[in-house]
Amino acid sequence: MQTAPSEDKIPVVDSTSGPQSNGEGLYFSDGRRKVDYVLVFHQRRHGSIRSPTSTSVSHDRLSIVSNGNFPQSAGLHAAAGVGGAIPAGEAANVDEVFMELGFAGGNEPAEPADHEMHLIRQEFEANLLEAGLEIERDGESKAHGPSFTRLHAPWPVLCREAEFLKIKVPTKTSYELKEESGFGSSMSTVWQKLNQPFQPKVPQQDHGRTKFLSHCFSRDKLHLYNITSKDTFFDNATRGRVVYEILRRTVCVRTCQTIGISTLIAKGVYDAAFPLHDGDFRVDGDADDRNDRQVLHEEWARYSAFYKYQPIDLVRKYFGEKIGLYFAWLGVYTQLLIPASIVGIIVFGYGVATVDTNIPSLEMCDERLNFTMCPLCDGACDFWRLNTACGTARASHLFDNPATVFFAIFMSLWAVLFLEHWKRRQISLSFSWDLTGIEEEEEHPRPRYETILRQKRQRKQKNKKHKKKTSETAIDKLTWKDRLPGYFINVSSILFMFGLTFSAVFGVIVYRIVVSALMAMSPDPETKSNVRVTVTATAVIINLVVILILDEIYGAVALWLTELEIPKTETNFEERLILKAFLLKFMNAYAPIFYVAFFKGRFVGRPGNYVYVFNGYRMEECAPGGCLIELCIQLSIIMLGKQLIQNNIFEIGIPKLKKLVRSLKDKGSAEEEREEERPPQQWNLDYALAPFEGLTPEYMEMIIQFGFVSLFVASFPLAPLFALLNNVIEIRLDAKKFVAELRRPVAIRAKDIGIWYNILSGMGKFSVIINAFVISFTSDFIPRLVYQYMYSQTGTMHGFIDHTLSHFNVSSFKPGTAPHNSGDITLCRYKDYREPPWSPDAYQFSKQYWCVLAARLAFVILFQFMSYTAILMVAWGIPDVPKTIMQQLKREKKLLVDVFLREEKEKFQLIQSLFAKDTTHQQPGSKRPHAGQGFAVPGRYSTLPPGPTQASSGDGGGGQRARCRAASFSQVTRKTLPTNENENSKHTASELPF
């Protein structure tokens, strides 16, 4: 009854027919067993000089070998011979393999290293066989080039591993999700209609509003699961993961003392190990029966789909949870950038709209207000009129207006809302992806760690031998002593990198000071008038280039430094790498921005007492319109430049170039192999792709961008907009890369995005502080407020410019610093709050200065307090777990308990029918002495009359024991059930083995 459909599901190798035409090479040569994983090693040239017998033997047939679970070589023959239930072919194969391997490998006249590798491969693959995997090797016809070992995980292995890995699978039990009623329902219908064009066309996996309960896979409970076909019950990603799990923990004791495939790859025993893609990603003609990769390529990994939602469930199904979470996160981030961009545009629009009514900028541009400003450089520069800086004042207002304060608070809230929203989404996803309650997996040490550890052991042993024979103390880990040099190099390198970054920033500052001084001295008035623009623009571009270069260098350095630390596990490694890389890259990207925001123009001194650097160069000042406009320019150019260049050149250009080079190279070498080559198999195609190298760079790029969007957003309200534009492209770019340009990564389970969340949340909090300081210290918001409410006579901003400019008596200029042709000017103005020359303590900070400073500091405290309170409220008000999910979780738990309780009841019923039979052909009395042994003491209950039969006398003992045994009988029936699924348990009773 079940045979027919399951037959249908097993794909037959037919290299010409329809949907599977691209799937050639997805199966073993029997066309049935799926290739779940591929190991690749390079056959060296000399491999062709092999004994003719072995070549001919293995040339004729592909050596397919397979195995069950945990055979022990000793007992295996007996079992195979006597039991008859384990297929003899399977059992016997193990030794055959051993023989074959020994035969093929042992006689080889290979170089020692090469030969050794062959032995290692032999042992490793034999161990894989023992772990139950099935192996297919390439015919050994190829003298050189990549050689593929294909692995298949049969059903029992999948079951075993799924149980170990606690993989959750859907059960037969389903429940209906609650329909919304009334207004909510019609709203959601309308919403769905509206959303329709944005939904990717992906074959629906959910059955309307029905949700299937899922439960950790257990072989004891096979009857619970909805197993339609054993070949497709576990999807390809899961199969890959299962095989990877085995590869990861398979040991290699005899030939090399290591564990896991990654060590072997590191040793060069294998070149690569990867699961196969689902076939070609190009669709030819018939679009109805696309494989997952094709669907992803069509509906997700193309720019024309930029407006659509991502098919996250499919991404997760294909690439695993970790990558699924990355794209989900990127999606949420991009979505939430939309409102931020809109608000940013509005804020910017407000600036544009009010620029003509803004009193301070009007006053600055007003030619009638005749402010004579002190010269910008010593000697060469002349006094200047403030209204010449009218342009920057107007531009400054675009970004430095009250709406910006609102925007800064908004963006602080936005950041926390984003994080909260993501938390909820993450939990929703981990619920619908059945990740709730997964535990961290035990990890094996990294290859490098093992190597160092072995070296240490050997060194210790050698030392011991030199001294005397003592009892061997096992060295089982590296201590801080072993890592000391690493740490030392780490700290010093990081300090050096910091120094490098700072000196780069400082270099640009010096460049700016020197060039502007030189240009100011130039006689050409054209040059003079363009000083600021030219200097700023060139300096920022230099900054950008430095950042881009250092960014690449720091990435490599962080990797190198992390290797030096010898972290034990891969997770450990990743975490340390991320931290270091983040620290360095963050520093690199933000150091010049921090300089402009908080330090530029603050150490200028005052006329007559300027601060000089080197010999005679004055520290640079901010533009007359305020420092914020400079910050804005700096930020926008670095952000845009970084995104454009990194996205276009590094992410698109360089891979294209690499591909070109590779294909050119291949063309040369491919020529000679052409004649004997079949059409390339999927593993050949996949091997040609670039390996997957982790999500760290992808995340890192986005995190740095998040910094631009949140940290200094007060100075550049358009940042979210540019981030949005970038990300819309970024999603598809990354998608393309994963679908078409990378080997399929192993599906890794992950509950969350890990350390990135902490970094994001830390940045969100940090951004509050930064924005508070930007608004209060970099912008003119506070001085304006103080003026309006404390000093203004009319309560308006009229006279603000006058108020911010202090007076300077030209006669106080130090000799040689006064302008050459000062004319009849006796007083000039400069931007600062200082006592006028006629005050008793002239040029000291005035009362206004302290007042404004107090106001600024108070604003920082207030802003922080308000923002953090708002953040706290939002974080507290939005529950981490969405209510619907919470309800569903509860419901599922209840249903699951119900299922088990029902099962328990059924068991009980079964016992009764069983015992009815049991008594007919077996006297329970025959087992009495044994049953009574433990607990049943007849007549123990003095208050109870002895039971009518002997069996009832011990309540806690015999009876209960019998019940216990009965329960296990029922479990037997349960366990025999799964092979003939959907059958009623009543029927099975007759087929029990007694």
Place this chain on the structure above:
Amino acid sequence: MQTAPSEDKIPVVDSTSGPQSNGEGLYFSDGRRKVDYVLVFHQRRHGSIRSPTSTSVSHDRLSIVSNGNFPQSAGLHAAAGVGGAIPAGEAANVDEVFMELGFAGGNEPAEPADHEMHLIRQEFEANLLEAGLEIERDGESKAHGPSFTRLHAPWPVLCREAEFLKIKVPTKTSYELKEESGFGSSMSTVWQKLNQPFQPKVPQQDHGRTKFLSHCFSRDKLHLYNITSKDTFFDNATRGRVVYEILRRTVCVRTCQTIGISTLIAKGVYDAAFPLHDGDFRVDGDADDRNDRQVLHEEWARYSAFYKYQPIDLVRKYFGEKIGLYFAWLGVYTQLLIPASIVGIIVFGYGVATVDTNIPSLEMCDERLNFTMCPLCDGACDFWRLNTACGTARASHLFDNPATVFFAIFMSLWAVLFLEHWKRRQISLSFSWDLTGIEEEEEHPRPRYETILRQKRQRKQKNKKHKKKTSETAIDKLTWKDRLPGYFINVSSILFMFGLTFSAVFGVIVYRIVVSALMAMSPDPETKSNVRVTVTATAVIINLVVILILDEIYGAVALWLTELEIPKTETNFEERLILKAFLLKFMNAYAPIFYVAFFKGRFVGRPGNYVYVFNGYRMEECAPGGCLIELCIQLSIIMLGKQLIQNNIFEIGIPKLKKLVRSLKDKGSAEEEREEERPPQQWNLDYALAPFEGLTPEYMEMIIQFGFVSLFVASFPLAPLFALLNNVIEIRLDAKKFVAELRRPVAIRAKDIGIWYNILSGMGKFSVIINAFVISFTSDFIPRLVYQYMYSQTGTMHGFIDHTLSHFNVSSFKPGTAPHNSGDITLCRYKDYREPPWSPDAYQFSKQYWCVLAARLAFVILFQFMSYTAILMVAWGIPDVPKTIMQQLKREKKLLVDVFLREEKEKFQLIQSLFAKDTTHQQPGSKRPHAGQGFAVPGRYSTLPPGPTQASSGDGGGGQRARCRAASFSQVTRKTLPTNENENSKHTASELPF
């Protein structure tokens, strides 16, 4: 072989012999089955008028009824009759019970309500029986008074529930903890020696350095666990929990539609339900064989043990994890108060030591510096000399010195260290208590919620009937609409409470202002000189009394308000209650302190322009020594007073009083019952104790104390010391209460201390802000710094007092406010930074004012930044999970996997021997057609030659299936094993049922 020891373990009821003499009443009357839980209801007087038959029948014997698991009334008889394995007595009892219940209850001429309750009890207890519990009832001889229903959970029920509850139990597998070697080892030995006198003398449960692996209980894996006796495998607390779990979910459908015992208690069907204590807590004579309660009483719950560690493991074993965690937390808190107290004493000592060299206080006391101060009140008061305030200045220095700043930072760090330390301890505990990975349990709605919901349903149905017949929509929850009135009352009440608190504070302020004004006007010079002392002291005491009264009121109000909100579950209720109670009590305790710290003396105005409240009362000023000394007085009196009074009177006195009253009352009523009373059973004794009412008050008290220790610690460095002294007593007080004065609480599993941790951590963070403001605004630390570094000519503090006092021209006094006899004084001084009378803008805030303000604000920012950075570093540097625990966890996981893998291998070996037998008496071919049905398609693998036997042909089908079946066989053997434990699995094969 196993019989003898297990016999020994089962305690025999012998009311005279040794250790169990106090344990009378711990068992059913058969002396074997432990009483795990007791339900109590009150027999009404009229119960005595019952039909003579029923009385006589049940008088003669205690009705013991018991049951197995999930019998279905229909199938039960058959099973009992045919199988013979289920004791007939047990099975038959169910109906007997139904009959008996019907008989005893049905004929009763009771009042309707009473009768109904009887029926409910009948049904409920019948359902308990059905769930497998065993019940013993009191003989119905007693006409009135409490009637006890005792419950016992037999082994199968314990097993089933333990599996559901995922209770972790120790397995047989053990491993050695690593010995430290070298220096560490000898250090730890020394430490252990030193620690010896502080360790409580508790029977050790751990076996040296051996730790047993633990695993969730599963009936499938009984052979894994170390079951020495089924009676003691689950300890008493666990048994109680299991029974409670059943009580909680047992439904009562026929007679009343509710779930769980708590509803029934709320309805008054039962009076109480509690697990039994382990016996009397008093030890008489022989101290060797103490029960847990006695050990706890001897080693933990007595004041003389105050210097000892708490036997936390035993506390947890006896009271469950939740209470264990409370005491562990209290212990950690108290321990960590020791260093804080020491540092506090040192800081205070520094103040004492430097008081004679402190320049500002010396200057204030210096009579030569002739500062004439402006009068403290209008008219009546005279000018005064500053050196008369010498005393407060010196006292002020004790608390307001640079060391205080250090102490504030130290305490911020201390708070975070405490929390981090607790986190680690919590994780260590949850590891050693096997709580890792427990999940939240599903909770049933609270009784009140259910009642309201039912009322709503009925109302809805009635409305429906009134209108027309429509399809019934199920109302399954309360919406916000139902809760609206509750919320409304909540918000308004809380606002009202806030108002109440503030008006109380304000009342005290008014009292202070008025009384001091009146006293100042009094002609008696004695009165005049004592104004400040008298007013402050009386005001604080009034404050204290108000706080104590409102504290009690708010506790009750919070409970009432939370009830109004109709929270769905108990957890929900608790959380809301805690939040509300915390908010109100926090407000109440801290409002006066906040006032003194941040508002007192800040709205005084200035001479000539004072701020007046009511008609003519000037706002109060701080003492001349600064506001900090007032804050210190306020804080210390409230803290000490609250602790002393609440601890002594409320926690010791009132319970004693209640007990006295109860015993007096009982004496009266006991007389008449004396003749027929046996010596009181344990359940009588326990019923006489007060019920356990949750840990909220205990935690709340400590949290408020934590506030005193952390929030304003900058003003009172001795706070930790007083807290320490209080807590040393508090621990023993609480312990006494739990051991001797309360009924045993149900052991509740809890992984952590829940919301309290969040409150603590929030307070820790809040304390940084508060301390920053206290130091910068309340203390004189910043003005002193500013003076020293900006204004002092010599760089010392000389002249500071002069600098802080502004000048006032006496002629500017408003008419009538000047002192009556001003003499020849023209200028007086007052404490403020204002321009002198001769300045152009006289009496405006001076530049110094703004400068000091900016410095204060900057300090707040700096202090916060430093503290938070330090906190972050500490929190980040200290891993939440201790390294050793992490390693052990990993090791355990690995061991567990090993155990299971070994099991799997053993299974496989067993299969072989089984199949050897299987084939001899049963042809596998006979099941062929069935086995092949699902998957085995003979000849499916075209590349493989057909196997030698038929059975081997289908690799994925038949063979695998056979293996699967064999696996279940092995499970059968496994499951029959546990009853004859420690037996080798090889032996059992012969005893299999086929």
